[in-house]
Amino acid sequence: MDPTMNSEPNREEATSTPPKSKNLDYPGSTSIQYRHHSYRWLVKVSFVVADGARASALNVYTHVDADTIRWQSTNREIAGELQPNIPEVTVVRQKSPEREKEESQ
Numbered sequence: 001m002d003p004t005m006n007s008e009p010n011r012e013e014a015t016s017t018p019p020k021s022k023n024l025d026y027p028g029s030t031s032i033q034y035r036h037h038s039y040r041w042l043v044k045v046s047f048v049v050a051d052g053a054r055a056s057a058l059n060v061y062t063h064v065d066a067d068t069i070r071w072q073s074t075n076r077e078i079a080g081e082l083q084p085n086i087p088e089v090t091v092v093r094q095k096s097p098e099r100e101k102e103e104s105q
Contacts, residue, residue, distance in 0.1 A: 039063040053079035067093040 029048040034041060041061040049055050055078040062070040069091050076083035095103070 049078060055079070064090070 031046045033044040036042075039062060043059040043061065044056065045059065046054070046056040056075070057073050057077070058075040059071065059073050064070060070088050071091060072088040073086040076085065
């Protein structure tokens, strides 16, 4: 597995279940490696862009609560050239009107 996938677990991660990892190779030229530590997923994606150049990125998904995750993309590379990281983004699930109505009763 890629060395960037071997991050040191924090205390919470070290006391939880062992990390899980898997390699997925798809026909063509896409490869996905992922590693799971308690509330965080590290996903290394390697692929070929339209002009034939190789590209890769390490995406980090962090579970915050039942309705919230944080995502960021780091170590991004196209044709051997590093690309800027994408800053962390927080994604919050919006409640449907039906769910809001149920919770307000």
